[in-house]
Amino acid sequence: MGGGPAGMLLSHLLWRAEIDNVVVEQRSRDYVEARIRAGVIEQGTSDLLRSLGLGTRMDREGFVHGGVTISNARSPFRVDFMALVNRAVMVYGQTEIQKDLYDAGVGAGRPIVFEAENVQLHGLTEGNPSISYVRHGETASIDADYLAGCDGFHGVSRHAVPHDVRQEFERLYPFGWMGVLSETPPVSHELIYARHPRGFALCSMRNPMLSRYYIQCTADTDAASWTDDQFWDELRRRIPEEAATSLVTGPSIEKSVTPLRSYVAEPMQWGNLFLAGDAAHIVPPTGAKGLNLAFSDVYYLTEALAERYSTGSTTALDGYGATALRRVWKAVRFSWWMTAMLHTFDDAGEFEHRMQETELDYLAGSEAAQTAMAENYTGLPF
Numbered sequence: 001m002g003g004g005p006a007g008m009l010l011s012h013l014l015w016r017a018e019i020d021n022v023v024v025e026q027r028s029r030d031y032v033e034a035r036i037r038a039g040v041i042e043q044g045t046s047d048l049l050r051s052l053g054l055g056t057r058m059d060r061e062g063f064v065h066g067g068v069t070i071s072n073a074r075s076p077f078r079v080d081f082m083a084l085v086n087r088a089v090m091v092y093g094q095t096e097i098q099k100d101l102y103d104a105g106v107g108a109g110r111p112i113v114f115e116a117e118n119v120q121l122h123g124l125t126e127g128n129p130s131i132s133y134v135r136h137g138e139t140a141s142i143d144a145d146y147l148a149g150c151d152g153f154h155g156v157s158r159h160a161v162p163h164d165v166r167q168e169f170e171r172l173y174p175f176g177w178m179g180v181l182s183e184t185p186p187v188s189h190e191l192i193y194a195r196h197p198r199g200f201a202l203c204s205m206r207n208p209m210l211s212r213y214y215i216q217c218t219a220d221t222d223a224a225s226w227t228d229d230q231f232w233d234e235l236r237r238r239i240p241e242e243a244a245t246s247l248v249t250g251p252s253i254e255k256s257v258t259p260l261r262s263y264v265a266e267p268m269q270w271g272n273l274f275l276a277g278d279a280a281h282i283v284p285p286t287g288a289k290g291l292n293l294a295f296s297d298v299y300y301l302t303e304a305l306a307e308r309y310s311t312g313s314t315t316a317l318d319g320y321g322a323t324a325l326r327r328v329w330k331a332v333r334f335s336w337w338m339t340a341m342l343h344t345f346d347d348a349g350e351f352e353h354r355m356q357e358t359e360l361d362y363l364a365g366s367e368a369a370q371t372a373m374a375e376n377y378t379g380l381p382f
């Protein structure tokens with residue numbers, strides 16, 4: 001269930017392991033491809049895409065970043081990932097990865113059902129799982145050995161795990177990010193993560209003529225109520241002065257507000273259902289981890305299913321959730337740490353301000369602290 005990045009990558013990995021599968025997606029291909037989301041992928045993720053033959057356009061059009069700038073009250077310092085951990089990240093939009101995944105899947109004639117409504121899961125604990133859905137008014141169903149819930153945070157799969165079994169761990173942040181996409185040259189050749197008393201700001205990019213910027217806003221902000229000029233003025237106030245002076249602005253081609261949340265549902269499996277990606281967990285975007293976690297989940301799931309079909313052993317499959325959750329929780333921790341360090345919290349007192357200042361001062365001056373950040377930002381192994 002779900003033809004987002006998790007579902008489509010899982011499908012590819014399974015076909016490579018010669019395991020038949022069908023992807024059932026609620027929306028149209030155009031709709032999924034148009035959703036503007038993540039921009040940064042870990043080195044392990046880009047290595048995985050390359051190993052699947054899905055890295056050609058990424059290597060041509062993506063950008064390898066060996067470090068980032070962190071700014072505190074407009075005063076910047078750089079964390080040099082390459083020097084610290086000899087690893088880098090790739091700037092290549094989720095929209096592009098999604099296109100590459102669909103092109104490869106559709107091109108190979110693999111079954112992907114788009115526009116499936118009323119998707120329902122059946123027989124999860126009875127050994128005969130299946131799903132049913134309605135497409136263009138016609139009901140259809142698919143029998144399977146296993147179901148993979150890759151249907152995102154608002155999907156149906158997670159809710160198939162009974163209430164008395166499912167544990168939820170959640171932190172809702174009292175703010176969101178307003179993101180703007182504009183056809184302007186990026187203000188910096190690397191990302192800038194900026195803490196400022198007026199709120200967090202992030203300067204990112206997609207390519208030399210496409211920039212992505214975010215500013216912290218209240219959770220209930222209506223993006224349409226902000227003019228582009230208001231957005232640019234607010235961004236300029238929060239980022240280092242040199243960047244503010246050189247910022248090239250233009251009309252926004254997309255403007256939206258994303259709420260920030262940390263959320264984990266355990267277990268990630270129930271009967272013959274396995275959850276992966278946003279269906280099971282959400283991280284605030286500050287650490288750029290959501291998409292990468294979706295990919296490590298489906299990697300573990302494929303390894304487990306491959307073992308099951310090649311040897312008959314379900315040991316890895318039985319341990320899938322526990323294996324995936326160890327990496328999930330570390331990314332949840334890192335994203336929470338980045339979020340806590342860089343955002344303005346309305347209820348923070350003087351003590352909390354000093355803690356943020358000290359955290360940033362320590363990061364700016366300690367190679368050990370920067371190494372820990374670099375190790376996590378470029379991605380823990382999977």
Ligand code: FAD
Nearest residue numbers: 002004005006026037038151152155277278288289290291
């Ligand atoms: P999704 O991408 O949500 O895909 C799930 C798919 O399932 C969708 O295509 C959906 O249409 C489909 N679906 C839903 N319900 C059903 C159903 N009942 N039946 C069948 N199909 C269904 N991460 C970052 O790292 N950086 C970012 O900047 C960033 N920005 C984000 C902005 C927004 C607005 C959102 C929502 C997320 C953002 N993320 C970001 C997170 C990242 O995009 C996600 O972690 C990633 O998309 C997870 O992939 P997924 O395949 O698990 O879920």
Ligand code: DHB
Nearest residue numbers: 038039204285286287288
């Ligand atoms: C982008 C989004 C993030 O959440 C992040 O941490 C870095 C980059 C982006 O959309 O470019």
